[in-house]
Amino acid sequence: MTVKYVPEPFRIKMVETIKMMSREERIKAMEEAKYNMFGLRGEDVYIDLLTDSGTNAMSSKQWAGVMEGDEAYAGAKSYYKLVEAGQDLFGYKFIQPVHQGRAAEKVLFPLKMEEGKVAISNMFFDTTRAHVELAGARAIDCVVEEAKDPSHRAPFKGNMDVKKMEEIIKEHGAEKVAMIVMTITNNSAGGQPVSIQNLREVYEVAKKYDIPVNIDAARFAENAYFVKLREDEFKDKSIKEIVKEMFKYADTFTMSAKKDAIVNMGGLIGIKDDEELYQLVKGNTISFEGFVTYGGLGGRDLEALSIGLYEGIDEDYLKYRNGQMEYFAAKLDDAGIAYQAPVGGHGLFIDAKAMLPHIPYYEFPGHALAVQLYIEAGIRTCDIGSFMLGNDPDTKEQLEADFEFTRFAIPRRVYTQAHIDIMVDALIRIKENAGDVPGYRITWEPPILRHFQAHLEPIRK
Ligand SMILES: Cc1ncc(COP(=O)(O)O)c(C=O)c1O
Numbered sequence: 001m002t003v004k005y006v007p008e009p010f011r012i013k014m015v016e017t018i019k020m021m022s023r024e025e026r027i028k029a030m031e032e033a034k035y036n037m038f039g040l041r042g043e044d045v046y047i048d049l050l051t052d053s054g055t056n057a058m059s060s061k062q063w064a065g066v067m068e069g070d071e072a073y074a075g076a077k078s079y080y081k082l083v084e085a086g087q088d089l090f091g092y093k094f095i096q097p098v099h100q101g102r103a104a105e106k107v108l109f110p111l112k113m114e115e116g117k118v119a120i121s122n123m124f125f126d127t128t129r130a131h132v133e134l135a136g137a138r139a140i141d142c143v144v145e146e147a148k149d150p151s152h153r154a155p156f157k158g159n160m161d162v163k164k165m166e167e168i169i170k171e172h173g174a175e176k177v178a179m180i181v182m183t184i185t186n187n188s189a190g191g192q193p194v195s196i197q198n199l200r201e202v203y204e205v206a207k208k209y210d211i212p213v214n215i216d217a218a219r220f221a222e223n224a225y226f227v228k229l230r231e232d233e234f235k236d237k238s239i240k241e242i243v244k245e246m247f248k249y250a251d252t253f254t255m256s257a258k259k260d261a262i263v264n265m266g267g268l269i270g271i272k273d274d275e276e277l278y279q280l281v282k283g284n285t286i287s288f289e290g291f292v293t294y295g296g297l298g299g300r301d302l303e304a305l306s307i308g309l310y311e312g313i314d315e316d317y318l319k320y321r322n323g324q325m326e327y328f329a330a331k332l333d334d335a336g337i338a339y340q341a342p343v344g345g346h347g348l349f350i351d352a353k354a355m356l357p358h359i360p361y362y363e364f365p366g367h368a369l370a371v372q373l374y375i376e377a378g379i380r381t382c383d384i385g386s387f388m389l390g391n392d393p394d395t396k397e398q399l400e401a402d403f404e405f406t407r408f409a410i411p412r413r414v415y416t417q418a419h420i421d422i423m424v425d426a427l428i429r430i431k432e433n434a435g436d437v438p439g440y441r442i443t444w445e446p447p448i449l450r451h452f453q454a455h456l457e458p459i460r461k
Pocket of ligand 1: 258
C-alpha cells in the first residue's frame, strides 16, 4: 500500500550537523553505555528517536519569543501570557507552570493521594506511576483489552475499560480510590488516542463515586486530531473546540509541555475551579519548583511555551505530523513488520515480541531490538515493555508487561522523509536475521525508574 508523504508545512532555516559513525564505533559506544540507550552520548546518535519529549524544533516565532521573555522573579509578563493561553485553550481557571511533566505530578499527586490509596488509569506513564508510588499509593492500569493486541486495529485503543474501572472502584471501595488519570494520548499503549465518548463515560462514573479525574495531557493536540478524524460528532469542529471539550471531563490536568506544546522544557498544572487546591498547588510549587510566576522555568521558556501551545493545535501542522506516521506505518505494512496498529500519534511502537519470538520477556525483547537498531543504523529508540515496567514494588519480582514494544518516538518538525526511509530499511535488515539478536540481562539497577540508569549485558547462548 502506498501512502503519500504529507509535505512539511514549514521550511528549514537552521541546520544541525550529525556525526557519521562506523558500525565498529557504534558497537564500542554501546558497550561503553553499558547497553543502556540513555547511557549513549547524543552526539554518537544519527537519528535520535529515544523520545519526542523536549526534542522538538521550535519555530522562528518561538525563538523570537525567547528574546521577548520577561525574566522578572515575580509577576513576569510572560507568566501572564502563558496563564491566559492555558485558560483560553483548556477552559480551566487556574494554570500553574512547572519545569516539566513529572514536576506537575510531584506537586499535585501528594495533595490527592497517600498510603493505602490507589489510582486508576487507562495506563500510567512510567514517571506518573512513580509519582503515584512515591506518594504512597498504588497505580492500577485499566486500558481496554483491544489495546493489548498490537495487530487489532481499532480507532481508540487508548481508552479506559470503563466497566472494569467501575469494578476496581467497587473492589477497593470508592473512598480508597484517590484519583483517576486519563492519559491522552495513551503513551504506554502506543500513543493510542482516547475518545471523547470514553472521557465522558469515565467522568460520569468518577462523579458517581466522587473521585477526582486528572488528565495526563502531554499529547492533548494529537489526541484532539484523532478525535476529529475518527469520532463522527467532531469531524466539523476545530481542534481548539475539541481540546476544550476533552478537558471538560476532568477536574485537573498535569502536562509535560515538552511534547505537543513543541518546546524543549516546560510543564503545566491546570485546575478547573478548585481554589483551595490551587492554593496548595502554589505552596508545593514554591517548595519544589520556584516562585509561582515562573515555576522552575525561565521567562524565555514561558514565552516559547505560550506560543507553542497554539502552534501545536494548528491543523496543517497536525495533518503533516499524522501523515509522517501514516507513511512510516504503510512502509512497515509492506515489509510485514508488526507494530501497535493503527499507528499512534507520536511514534511507532514495533512489536518486538513478534519480531524476536526467541527472546522471553525477562530478557527484554523491546530493549534487544533497540540495541540492534543502534548498532545497525545509529538509530536510538527505547524499550516500552518489561524492561521499562520494572519489578513489583512489593515482591521485587520482574513484572511481565502487556506489550514488548520498541518505541520510535518521532520528534516534532525535526526529521524528514529520507530519515523515515532509513528507519524502515534498518528494521527490514534486522528482521531478515532476527534469530541472531541476543536477549539482555541486567547487571546493576537502581530501585526506582531503573531503565534510565540500569547496566545490561547481552546473553550469548
Ligand atoms: C504521558 C506522559 N506523562 C508524563 C510524562 C512526564 O513528562 P516529563 O518527561 O516532562 O517529566 C511523559 C513523558 O514522556 C509522558 O509521556
